[in-house]
Amino acid sequence: MSHVVVDNPHGLDQQLAVLDLNSADGQGGGTGRRYIPPHLRNKDASKNAGNAYSAGRQCGYSVAPINLYSPGWDSGRSNGFVNGYHDNRTNGGFGGRGPPRNDRGGRGAYRGNRGGGSFNQPLQNAGFGSYDNKDGSWGGPPRDAAYNSFGGRSDRNKSAFFNDRGAGSRGRYERGGFAGGGNTRWVEDSRDDDWSKPTAPNERLEHELFSGSNTGINFEKYDDIPVEATGSNCPPHIESFHDVDMGEIIMGNITLSRYTRPTPVQKHAIPIIKSKRDLMACAQTGSGKTAAFLLPVLSQIYTDGPGDALQAAKNNGQENGRYGRRKQYPLSLILAPTRELALQIYDEARKVAYRSRVRPCVVYGGADIGQQIRDLERGCHLLVATPGRLVDMMERGKIGLDYCNYLVLDEADRMLDMGFEPQIRRIVEQDTMPPKGIRQTMMFSATFPKEIQILARDFLEDYIFLAVGRVGSTSENITQKVVWVEETDKRSFLLDLLNATVIPSEVQENVTEAPEKPGKDSLTLVFVETKKGADALEDFLYHEGYACTSIHGDRSQRDREEALHQFRSGRCPILVATAVAARGLDISNVKHVINFDLPSDIEEYVHRIGRTGRVGNLGLATSFFNDKNSNITKDLLDILVEAKQEVPSWLESLAYEHQHKSSTRGRSKRFSGGFGARDYRQTSGGSGSFSSNRGGRNTGGHGGNRGFGGGGFGGNFYSNDGYGGNYSHSGSVDWWGN
DNA sequence: AAAAAAT
Numbered sequence: 001m002s003h004v005v006v007d008n009p010h011g012l013d014q015q016l017a018v019l020d021l022n023s024a025d026g027q028g029g030g031t032g033r034r035y036i037p038p039h040l041r042n043k044d045a046s047k048n049a050g051n052a053y054s055a056g057r058q059c060g061y062s063v064a065p066i067n068l069y070s071p072g073w074d075s076g077r078s079n080g081f082v083n084g085y086h087d088n089r090t091n092g093g094f095g096g097r098g099p100p101r102n103d104r105g106g107r108g109a110y111r112g113n114r115g116g117g118s119f120n121q122p123l124q125n126a127g128f129g130s131y132d133n134k135d136g137s138w139g140g141p142p143r144d145a146a147y148n149s150f151g152g153r154s155d156r157n158k159s160a161f162f163n164d165r166g167a168g169s170r171g172r173y174e175r176g177g178f179a180g181g182g183n184t185r186w187v188e189d190s191r192d193d194d195w196s197k198p199t200a201p202n203e204r205l206e207h208e209l210f211s212g213s214n215t216g217i218n219f220e221k222y223d224d225i226p227v228e229a230t231g232s233n234c235p236p237h238i239e240s241f242h243d244v245d246m247g248e249i250i251m252g253n254i255t256l257s258r259y260t261r262p263t264p265v266q267k268h269a270i271p272i273i274k275s276k277r278d279l280m281a282c283a284q285t286g287s288g289k290t291a292a293f294l295l296p297v298l299s300q301i302y303t304d305g306p307g308d309a310l311q312a313a314k315n316n317g318q319e320n321g322r323y324g325r326r327k328q329y330p331l332s333l334i335l336a337p338t339r340e341l342a343l344q345i346y347d348e349a350r351k352v353a354y355r356s357r358v359r360p361c362v363v364y365g366g367a368d369i370g371q372q373i374r375d376l377e378r379g380c381h382l383l384v385a386t387p388g389r390l391v392d393m394m395e396r397g398k399i400g401l402d403y404c405n406y407l408v409l410d411e412a413d414r415m416l417d418m419g420f421e422p423q424i425r426r427i428v429e430q431d432t433m434p435p436k437g438i439r440q441t442m443m444f445s446a447t448f449p450k451e452i453q454i455l456a457r458d459f460l461e462d463y464i465f466l467a468v469g470r471v472g473s474t475s476e477n478i479t480q481k482v483v484w485v486e487e488t489d490k491r492s493f494l495l496d497l498l499n500a501t502v503i504p505s506e507v508q509e510n511v512t513e514a515p516e517k518p519g520k521d522s523l524t525l526v527f528v529e530t531k532k533g534a535d536a537l538e539d540f541l542y543h544e545g546y547a548c549t550s551i552h553g554d555r556s557q558r559d560r561e562e563a564l565h566q567f568r569s570g571r572c573p574i575l576v577a578t579a580v581a582a583r584g585l586d587i588s589n590v591k592h593v594i595n596f597d598l599p600s601d602i603e604e605y606v607h608r609i610g611r612t613g614r615v616g617n618l619g620l621a622t623s624f625f626n627d628k629n630s631n632i633t634k635d636l637l638d639i640l641v642e643a644k645q646e647v648p649s650w651l652e653s654l655a656y657e658h659q660h661k662s663s664t665r666g667r668s669k670r671f672s673g674g675f676g677a678r679d680y681r682q683t684s685g686g687s688g689s690f691s692s693n694r695g696g697r698n699t700g701g702h703g704g705n706r707g708f709g710g711g712g713f714g715g716n717f718y719s720n721d722g723y724g725g726n727y728s729h730s731g732s733v734d735w736w737g738n
Numbered sequence: 739a740a741a742a743a744a745t
Contacts, residue, residue, distance in 0.1 A: 338743080365743060366744090369744090386743065387743080387744090388743050388744040388745090389743085390744095392745080418741085418743065419742085419743080420742095420743075423743090423744090529740070529741090552741080553740095553743080554741095578740080578741060579741050580741070580742065582741095600740095
C-alpha cells in the first residue's frame with residue numbers, strides 16, 4: 001500500500017476543465033454543448049417518455065383481474081411525497097450503534113487490516129456489535145446495553161419480562177391449530193395467540209427504527225414508471241396501501257415509516273402477493289421492492305400465525321431439553337446476493353415487524369457464526385440470508401426450512417451471476433422446504449435471462465410476471481457524463497471533480513457546506529475496478545485531505561459495514577468502492593457517482609450509476625473513459641442515447657470504429673447484456689435497432705427469451721421447453737482485455 | 739490480469 005501522493009496542484013487548466021465538463025471531454029474535442037446541471041435537466045418534462053416500454057405490449061396472457069380487494073376501503077391517497085423506500089433504514093436501524101468512530105482514527109485502524117492482513121485493530125462496536133443490539137430483546141437482557149439498551153423490539157422485551165422471568169405461562173396458541181403448551185420460549189413469546197394484534201409499543205425502539213427514514217422525496221416521477229403484469233388471473237393493482245387489508249400492524253408500521261403511497265412495484269406486487277400468487281418481478285432495487293414483498297408477506301404471517309412451525313419448534317425444544325430451540329423454523333426466507341444487501345433487507349424487515357411477534361434474523365458470511373447462531377436461537381420467523389452461510393446453518397442443524405412458506409429470491413440474476421445456483425438449489429430443492437405450489441415464492445431480478453427463466457420455471461408455480469420500468473439508473477433523473485481521462489490524469493481529475501462538486505452556481509446559495517467538503521447531503525461514490533485500486537485511491541484521497549473511506553471484498557465484513565455506515569451517515573461523504581457496492585445498495589443522498597474506472601460490462605455500469613438518482617432524486621454520474629474502455633463503447637453509447645444524455649462526439653466515433661473493428665465479436669458475460677432491464681424497457685419502447693445492436697449474444701433465434709421485450713415473451717417463456725440456445729460465453733472482452 | 743461469496 002504505497003501512498004502514491006500525486007502532486008496535484010489543482011492546476012488552473014484542470015479546474016477549468018472540470019468546471020466545464022464539455023470542454024474537458026476531451027480528447028475528441030468535447031461535445032461543445034452546454035452542461036445541464038442535474039437539477040435543471042429534470043425540468044424538461046417532455047423528456048420523460050424515455051424509459052417507457054409500451055404498456056400495450058401484450059404477451060399473450062389474458063389478464064383477468066380478480067376482485068379480491070374492495071376498492072372502496074378508504075382509498076385515501078396522499079399526494080406528493082412518498083417515503084416508501086428502504087433508504088435510510090440503516091441510519092435509523094443502526095442509530096443505536098456505538099459512538100461514531102473517529103474518521104481518521106478509525107481509518108487508521110482498518111487500514112491496517114487491509115494492507116497487511118493483520119487483523120486486530122480494535123474496532124469498537126462497529127459491525128457486529130451493531131446488530132447485536134438489534135435484538136437485545138427477546139430472551140434476556142440486551143447484550144450491548146451500553147449502546148442500545150433496549151435494542152430489541154419492545155414487544156419482545158415485554159414478553160421477556162412477562163414470561164421469561166415468570167415461567168412461561170401458556171400455551172395457547174391455537175390459531176395454527178395447535179394447543180400450545182410447554183414452556184419453551186417460543187410459546188412464551190406467543191402468549192397471545194393472535195399474531196395479528198400488535199404488541200406493546202416501545203418508544204425507544206420505535207425511534208431507533210423509524211427516526212431516520214425521512215427523506216421526503218418528491219414522488220411524482222414515479223407515477224410515470226411503467227409496470228406490466230402478465231399471467232393468469234392477475235389481481236388488480238392498488239393505488240393506496242389502504243386498498244388492500246394488510247392488518248393493523250402493517251398499517252401502523254407503514255405510517256411510522258411515513259410511506260404515504262405505494263410505489264409502482266408495490267402497487268402491483270402487494271396485491272399479487274396478498275392473493276398468494278407466485279411472482280417473478282423484474283425491478284430494480286430502489287423501486288421500493290423490499291417493502292413490496294415484506295409488507296404483504298409479513299401481513300400474511302400476522303394473519304395466519306406461526307402455524308406448524310410453532311409445534312415444530314416446540315418439539316425441537318423438547319428434543320433438545322433445556323437447550324431447546326436449537327433449530328429454528330423460519331416461516332419466511334429471503335435470499336440475497338451480498339451481505340450488505342442482506343443487512344439492508346433485514347433492517348427493513350425490523351421495521352415491518354415492529355410490534356409484531358415476528359422476529360427477523362439475518363445470517364451471512366464474514367461475521368461470527370456463533371453470534372449469529374445465538375441470535376437465531378432467540379427465535380427466528382423471518383430469515384434474511386446469503387446463500388453460503390444459510391447452507392452452513394442448515395448443515396449445522398440450526399435452521400429447518402420445513403415450514404418456510406414464503407420464499408423470496410432478491411436480485412436473483414446477481415445471485416446466479418455470482419455462482420450461487422448450487423447453493424440456491426440446495427436450499428430450495430434439496431432440503432426440507434415445502435415444494436412450489438405449497439410455499440409461496442417471489443423472485444426479483446433486474447434482468448430476465450435464460451438462467452433466471454429456468455429458475456423461475458423450477459421454483460415458481462403459475463406465477464405472475466411483473467415488469468417494472470427502471471427508476472433510477474438510466475432514466476433521466478441521472479445526468480450521465482462521460483469524460484475522456486487518461487489513466488495518468490485520473491487522480492488529479494478526480495480531485496478537481498470533487499472540488500467542483502458540480503454544484504451548479506444557480507443553487508450555490510442553498511449549499512451550506514463548502515463544495516469540497518460535501519456534507520451528508522451530498523455523498524459521492526467513486527467506483528474503481530480493483531480492490532487494490534480501491535485501497536490506493538482511498539489512500540490518495542485521504543492524503544489529499546478528504547473524508548473518505550472505502551469498501552471492497554477483501555476488507556473484513558466489519559470494516560465493510562463500518563465503511564458503509566460512515567458513508568451513509570455523511571461522516572465520510574466519499575466512498576471508494578469496487579463492484580461490491582454496485583448493486584442493490586440503497587444509500588440515500590448519493591449525489592454523484594464517479595466511475596473512476598469504467599466497468600467492462602454495461603449492466604455493471606447501469607447498476608453503478610443507479611446508486612444515485614434514487615427514489616426520484618436527481619443524480620449525477622461521471623465516467624472516466626480512455627483507451628482501456630473500448631469494450632464498453634458501444635453499449636455505453638446506447639445507454640446514453642437511450643437516456644437522452646449528451647453524447648460526446650468522440651464517443652460516437654469510437655463506437656462506430658469499434659463496431660466495425662469487432663463486428664463479429666461476441667459480448668461479454670453470460671447474460672449481462674442480453675436483456676438487461678434496459679432491454680425490456682427499450683425493446684418495447686420502440687427502438688427497434690436496439691436488440692439488433694446487441695449483437696449475437698442472445699438475440700439469435702431466441703426471441704422468446706427476451707422477457708417481454710422483443711415480442712417473444714409469450715412463447716417459450718412459460719413453456720418448459722425451448723431453452724436451447726445460444727447462451728454460450730461467446731468470445732468476450734473484459735476490462736482487462738480478456 | 740476482477741469481484742463476489744461459507745470456512
